[in-house]
Amino acid sequence: MFAVFRTLLIGQFRDAHTLFWTILLPFALLIGLGLYFDEPGYAERLLAGVVAVNILFGPGMVTPFQVMTLRNRGVFKLLRAASLPTSAFIAASALARTALSLVVGACLVAASAVGFGVKPTIPGLALMLFALLLGSVCFTAVGFITGNLARNGSDTSMISNLVCLPMLFASEAFYSLEHAPQWVKIASLLHPFSHFVDLLSAAVHGSRQADTWASAAALAGFTAVCLAVAAATFRWDQEGVRFRFLVKD
Secondary structure (H helix, E strand, O other), X not given: OHHHHHHHHXXXXXXXXXHHXXXXXXXXHHHHHHHHXXXXXXXXXXXXHHHHHHHHHOOOOOHHHHHHHHHHOOHHHHHHHOOOOHHHHHHHHHHHHHHHXXXXXXHHHHHHHHHHOOOOOHHHHHHHHHHHHHHHHHHHHHHHHHHHHOOOHHHHHHHHHHHHHHHHHOOOOOOOOOOOOHHHHHHHOOOHHHHHHHHHHHHHHOOOOHHHHHHHHHXXXXXXXXXXXXXXXXXXXXXXXXXXXXXXX
């Protein structure tokens, strides 16, 4: 499993999708929006939003293309021949994405502190670390689900957008939903990204209220469900069924 983890970790730095969605885009958003919106308190909201988007677009939107590419190239068949369990491969992929996300997240926090005067606290950083670990695993699982259901690049792109973009818009990553329609507020509670943003926002502001732990519990619940669905829908080859629990391996 360590060899798979190391290969996936190194491979991320050779992937154009990963470099754009996980590294270039978050810093472009941080610098661009940070300079444009010079309002009191917005720097903290921006940091939480950018870190959250880094996880959503990294593990959430890049992982599906990785899953589809590896499956179509027959890599999964080789792993299956080596008797690698599905859960082990998903875990190795989640760890590789998490390692990169932690590094990028730390750089974003440092850039916000230096460039926009954000002052994170030690408890806030600890809460952010917890949120990043949980969020990375959750959205890597979401990415696996998307990649498992897709057959080709067009399917992957369409499903990724249909899954990730509504979660982004129905959250408080970059704006408040205080004046949003009631159905949008309800929808924001029904997906993991909104709870992830709330948890990161609490970390940036150094808040540990009851709502913070409710968001953590909700994100943990979504993570468990997404991991189970990712394992259930995993396909070793392109011709495999989409729901593995319907057949025997």
